[in-house]
Amino acid sequence: MxxxxxxxxxxxxxxxxxxxxxxxxxxxxxxxxxxxxxxxxxxxxxxxxxxxxxxxxxxxxxxxxxxxxxxxxxxxxxxxxxxxxxxxxxxxxxxxxxxxxxxxxxxxxxxxxxxxxxxxxxxxxxxxxxxxxxxxxxxxxxxxxxxxxxxxxxxxxxxxxxxxxxxxxxxxxxxxxxxxxxxxxxxxxxxxxxxxxxxxxxxxxxxxxxxxxxxxxxxxxxxxxxxxxxxxxxxxxxxxxxxxxxxxxxxxxxxxxxxxxxxxxxGGNAPFIVFDDADLDLAIEGAMVAKMRNGGEACTAANRFLVQKGIAPAFAERLAARMEAMTLGAGYAGETLCGPLINREALDRIAGLVSEAESHGAKTLTGGRPLDRPGFYFPPTVLTDVPPQAEITGEEIFGPVAALATFETEDEAIARANSTEYGLISYVFTSDLARGLRVSERLDSGMVGLNRGVVSDPAAPFGGTKQxxxxxxxxxxxxxxxxxxxxxxxxx
Known part of the structure; x- marks a missing residue:
């Protein structure tokens, strides 16, 4: 046929x-x-x-x-x-x-x-x-x-x-x-x-x-x-x-x-901040939506995962398991949860970002290499210990790659989140509402998802700050x- x-x-x-x-x-x-x-x-x-x-x-x-x-x-x-x-x-x-x-x-x-x-x-x-x-x-x-x-x-x-x-x-x-x-x-x-x-x-x-x-x-x-x-x-x-x-x-x-x-x-370079007191189940669900909606090919996609040290190992393990379990295949196939990238150029670019991050010491928990098959497939990927100098932290990934790094204090998380020319959206996960609102107000972005992995709504003003x-x-x-x-x- x-x-x-x-x-x-x-x-x-x-x-x-x-x-x-x-x-x-x-x-x-x-x-x-x-x-x-x-x-x-x-x-x-x-x-x-x-x-x-x-x-x-x-x-x-x-x-x-x-x-x-x-x-x-x-x-x-x-x-x-x-x-x-x-x-x-x-x-x-x-x-x-x-x-x-x-x-x-x-x-x-x-x-x-x-x-x-x-x-x-x-x-x-x-x-x-x-x-x-x-x-x-x-x-x-x-x-x-x-x-x-x-x-x-x-x-x-x-x-x-x-x-x-x-x-x-x-x-x-x-x-x-x-x-x-x-x-x-x-x-x-x-x-x-x-x-x-x-x-x-x-x-x-x-x-x-x-x-x-x-x-x-x-x-x-x-x-x-x-x-x-x-x-x-x-x-x-x-x-x-x-x-x-x-x-x-x-x-x-x-x-x-x-x-x-x-x-x-x-463009965007969205930080996804997870504090130690976050509901881990809620944070993982939010991460899957914020990162993997449209296979990561979204300006609102979580780009930099900043996870407080106390919860970081559990968060990384749970996220890698969820990403690895996603069915990769043709977009229009009924069982598919993650489709291909848009073209060969996108596939090569993302593969290059992952390799460059690994050269700086990042560790790959799952995924990490393009699939050798017709179409433009890159598997859902989780990187840990991604250093600030890695290219992937400064670019909009636009693909199914989650780059994780850790932080210790609230001020450190905010400073790292704001250290980008972009300001479209940020995500914050914490069980402390006062902290969540306080941090949200200090983030230099046009939108904030507070304990939510998606914010897009026709009834809400969509847009960003800075570039x-x-x-x-x-x-x-x-x-x-x-x-x-x-x-x-x-x-x-």
Missing amino acids: SYHDTISQELGFDPQALRGDLWIDGGWRKGRGGDPIAVIDPSTGNTITRIENASIDDAMDAVAAAEAALPGWAATPPRVKSEILRRCYDLMIQRKDMLARLISLENGKALPDAQGEVLYAAEFFRWFAEEAVRLNGEIYTAPSGANRIIVTHRPIGVAVMVTPWNFPAAMATRKIAPALAAGCTCVLKPATETPLTAYALAEIYAEAGVPPGVVNVLTTSRSGATVSAMLHDPRVRKLSFTGSTEVGRRLLHEAADTVISCSMEL SGLGREGAHHGILEFCEVQYIAANW
């Missing part, structure tokens, strides 16, 4: 039948950017299908479509926008199994993780359907009494959105839902590793009633030049980016030329990222 026959039987649909054309102005079209782009199944290394390659002219057509649709969508009553967003949620939930299998196919993540992503991604439409009718302004009297101050929120305009491969549904809906709720239109450029989910969702938006031109989706092999062209187009007024800090810095430079508003969700980004996604803050504040001075 051929690869595609096998996959079709496994998934219940033929991946070659999926649309891979550009979605511009409410319809499919071919790209003018050259040869089609291969989409690879990380579980096998085989080509799933090929998608269209957008040119800069295609991107300009998408921007033009978004600009043309902007006045009508901005003027659409909030209740109408809200109901369309709610239909997007309903349709995603109706098709959650298909979407999850599609995510597992092109991303490699284990099916339970993909199912969780679809529910999380859909929830942004439900949350912002509610926020769309609550975009309130203000009115008050100037202190002098000379006039009234009226404050309103207006849609910022056409938004360019650039999303990564690790959460192909959620990273898109986390941007599209608030943008549409605010009255903006957009052009989405998903990662070429995982474009099929974005195109499947485009059809759902249209079916839910999103008008042509309001959401446009394009893929290109020339991401830098294409995004740069859009950012230098005066019709574009917003950039929302999720990805690496390195790429984020370059985009901020590009956006500065036309003073575009930027929301940047960048982990600018702005917030989710909560009421998320819709404000797509608004301009207008002040009107009036007398009556």
Whole structure:
């Protein structure tokens, strides 16, 4: 049986039948950017299908479509926008199994993780359907009494959105839902590793009633030049980016030329602090979620495990046993708990980080070497005695490797946790609530999981400090990222 026959039987649909054309102005079209782009199944290394390659002219057509649709969508009553967003949620939930299998196919993540992503991604439409009718302004009297101050929120305009491969549904809906709720239109450029989910969702938006031109989706092999062209187009007024800090810095430079508003969700280097008084069972469960959600390929993944000396041996032993017991295999296989990495480059990079840590004296309790099989598999790995100078402590691992080190005092743990240019999220486990809150307040990160291994919630503000980004996604803050504040001075 051929690869595609096998996959079709496994998934219940033929991946070659999926649309891979550009979605511009409410319809499919071919790209003018050259040869089609291969989409690879990380579980096998085989080509799933090929998608269209957008040119800069295609991107300009998408921007033009978004600009043309902007006045009508901005003027659409909030209740109408809200109901369309709610239909997007309903349709995603109706098709959650298909979407999850599609995510597992092109991303490699284990099916339970993909199912969780679809529910999380859909929830942004439900949350912002509610926020769309609550975009309130203000009115008050100037202190002098000379006039009234009226404050309103207006849609910022056409938004360019650039999303990564690790959460192909959620990273898109986390941007599209608030943008549409605010009255903006957009052009989405998903990662070429995982474009099929974005195109499947485009059809759902249209079916839910999103008008042509309001959401446009394009893929290109020339991401830098294409995004740069859009950012230098005066019709574009917003950039929302999720990805690496390195790429984020370059985009901020590009956006500065036309003073575009930027929301940047960048890299992380999350500390996971476990105090001696922590509930060990709870800490292990939290560690498994914080580290192994999406196989560690998440910006919120626990990167540096800092464990107080008294509990460190038991914590390391328990964590290694849990990691070793995880079933490694194709993401879409029912028994899989840890899927492959996204590509060969990621596999080689993580293998290099582990080897470099071992050269500095780190000990490998389980895992540690790539598997010699088709696909891009690195087993769940636990390293202990990882010294501060090891490269793995300063980089975002983005894979199933837990790097453990010990500490003695609370001040030492905080100092080591904060000794990074990143500040996305931190995790703290302790049975002492006063200590937990005290430590949380001293951690320089935008989010803290206190006795919790996951914090992501559409109702909560997601974002970081330092070089982990600018702005917030989710909560009421998320819709404000797509608004301009207008002040009107009036007398009556």
